[in-house]
Amino acid sequence: MSTAEVSSTRLACPRQAAQRGTLSPERIVAVALEIADSDGLDAVSMRNVAATLGVGTMSLYTHVKDKDALLVLMRDAQFAECLVEDTGPDWRTGFTRVARQTRESLLRHPWAVALGLRPALGPNRLRHMEQVLTIAAEITDDPTAQRTIIHAVDDLVIGCATQELAARAIGADVPRPHCGLRRRINADPTLRALLASGEFPHLARVLAESSPFAAKRFEQALTWLLDGIERTYQPDA
Amino acid sequence: MSTAEVSSTRLACPRQAAQRGTLSPERIVAVALEIADSDGLDAVSMRNVAATLGVGTMSLYTHVKDKDALLVLMRDAQFAECLVEDTGPDWRTGFTRVARQTRESLLRHPWAVALGLRPALGPNRLRHMEQVLTIAAEITDDPTAQRTIIHAVDDLVIGCATQELAARAIGADVPRPHCGLRRRINADPTLRALLASGEFPHLARVLAESSPFAAKRFEQALTWLLDGIERTYQPDA
DNA sequence: CGGTGCACCGTACGGTGTACGGGCACGCAT
DNA sequence: ATGCGTGCCCGTACACCGTACGGTGCACCG
Known part of the structure; x- marks a missing residue:
């Protein structure tokens, strides 16, 4: 023994x-x-x-099974971070909280965005879907409309995170003029010449200004979208 | 000789x-x-x-220089397809046209979305920025506000395309009930059991319905966003 | 005690990006 | 005309990747 x-x-x-x-x-x-x-x-x-x-x-x-299967499992694990404990009193704060939390999670884990095209379908994804569906149910009873609303919000969050991470990769996320994008363009002779050609008046003007913080842009876009949804389903407010 | x-x-x-x-x-x-x-x-x-x-x-x-440089060049080439010849009479149709064309281009070239995180900064990207800036200039003179607006629209388009391609990869883009997502969940014993547990009432209901076409969802989301923008900058209309 | 299945693993194969060095054709200065 | 530098093209080599295949030994069951 x-x-x-x-x-x-x-x-x-x-x-x-x-x-x-x-x-x-x-x-x-x-x-x-x-x-x-x-x-x-x-x-x-x-x-x-x-x-x-x-x-x-x-x-x-x-x-x-695969490396691909492993990546899918990773993505689903990330979906767990998108769940909020309390969705709040109404659908607007519900969506806002979920959107903010999802964005923050994606920014924390850039690889999750890079895995974007991989169709991760796991338990946490299902839980997330259920959560946002519950929120959407406060707006309308129509399941089709619910899906449309959810997709709109999700799309905006994913797009925001994608763009923000891309900008961060360039180093263009610094909200000061003559930094980030401007520096990047000046570094490339071709682009600098192109900009100096005078064919880009608006771009030249914008590059001289500071860009708004990414977080601000995200909040504004989300507000606009939610405004649009509210106007469609609750025009009385 | x-x-x-x-x-x-x-x-x-x-x-x-x-x-x-x-x-x-x-x-x-x-x-x-x-x-x-x-x-x-x-x-x-x-x-x-x-x-x-x-x-x-x-x-x-x-x-x-690199394979990475090659990928960046490819992405910039794709940006050329986002340019529209005529932006139309007003900013709303301008953004709508650019957004539609960008979405279609991304759906035609899924690899462009997969390259999403790669910061492609080339001539065509610059041209695209100039074009949307020109459109945004019809709304407001504030460059910061212009960037916010443009980012919002861009983010939505990118997010839409990403999600749509992911759904297509699953085979969940078929707008009929008991297809796509439903079939996918049923294929996995774990997920099927999870769904049968009764913890997902909204999800179960939604899966029984047909999902709206992706194009419809995109148009609706874009309309909502543009409505929100319009309300902010042109509340008189 | 014998057998069976499964978790673990070493090796090998075909693929990838790219550093390095060599050869060759051209343009220019002498 | 001659020599030479420069830049394009390329063969080889290296490190790394995902993974198919076969082997090995433990745990469990009959």
């Missing part, structure tokens, strides 16, 4: 312990999330994830 | 002709676009592009 126990744990693996129960989809996804958050999506390779877990690369495939 | 000429053209390259002037950034980008359109973004590899051009892989690097 005792000898068998010892031998089983010692001889199990030449390099490390890596017992039988060390691996699970949850642990794999958790590590992948950590790597993506700290080192970017490109650093999430099967080899890297496995090494971080102290495990052989191919062992991952017993718990995750 | 004649012998030198012949020898120079014949001995130039062991495999093919591939003379001196065959390569240029434009030709490279054009081929890359073709490949991306027909075989997807993953098919755009330096080896593949070079082979299609009948040229050695490393030759591309004399005209394009």
Whole structure:
């Protein structure tokens, strides 16, 4: 008994312990999330994830079908961060809270936006859908209209986050004139010449001004959209 | 003379002709676009592009710094499709036309959306910015407000296209009940069980209905947003 | 005790981006 | 005319990727 126990744990693996129960989809996804958050999506390779877990690369495939499946699981994990605890007293604050939280989550995890085209359909996504549907149900009973409303809000949030992260990648998110975009254009001789050609009067004027904060732009756009929705379904207000 | 000429053209390259002037950034980008359109973004590899051009892989690097630079050039080429010839009589039709055209271009070239986070800053992007700035100038003279408006519209379009392409990838873009999303959920035992748990009353109801066409949703969302903008800057109408 | 299944893993294959160095053709100065 | 620099084209090589395949040993069941 005792000898068998010892031998089983010692001889199990030449390099490390890596017992039988060390691996699970949850642990794999958790590590992948950590790597993506700290080192970017490109650093999430099967080899890297496995090494971080102290495990052989191919062992991952017993718990995750594909790398693609792993990415989908990651995206669904991110969807959990979009859920709000309290949707508030009315649909407007409900949507506002969800939208803000979703935006912040996406900005925290740029890889989630990069995974945008991947159709993540998991439990958390379902929960998120249910939550926004509940909010939309306060506006109208028509399920089709509910979906239209939800999509509009979601689209705006995703687009905002995408653009904001792209601007951040350029370094154009600094809300001061002669920074960011302006500097970027000046760095490229072709673009600078193009701008100096006089064919871009409005652009030239705008570049001399400071740009509004991304957060401000987001709030304004959201307000406009919600205004439009309100006018359609509650014109009396 | 004649012998030198012949020898120079014949001995130039062991495999093919591939003379001196065959390569240029434009030709490279054009081929890359073709490949991306027909075989997807993953098919755009330096080896593949070079082979299609009948040229050695490393030759591309004399005209394009990086693969990343190539992708940026591709994105800028796509921006050309967002330009409209006639912006129409007023800002509303102007934004509507640009938004529609941009959406259609993105749906035609899904790889452009996948490149979303890449900060493409090229001549065509500049032209597009100038165009929408010209439209926004009809609303207000404040450059900051102009940028806010433009970003709002752009964000909505990008978000719409992203979501629509993601839905298309799932096969959830079919506007009939019990198709797309519903089928997808039923295919996964976990999700089906989750849905049957009764914790998703709104979702269950919605899945029984047909979803609106993506184009309709887009038009509605755009209308809402433009309504909101109009109410802010032209409350008299 | 024998057998079966499953979790783990080493190796290998075909793919990727690109650093490096070499060869060749051209244009220019001498 | 001759020599040379410059820039285009390219073959090779390296590190890394996802993953198909086969092997190995533990745990459990009959």
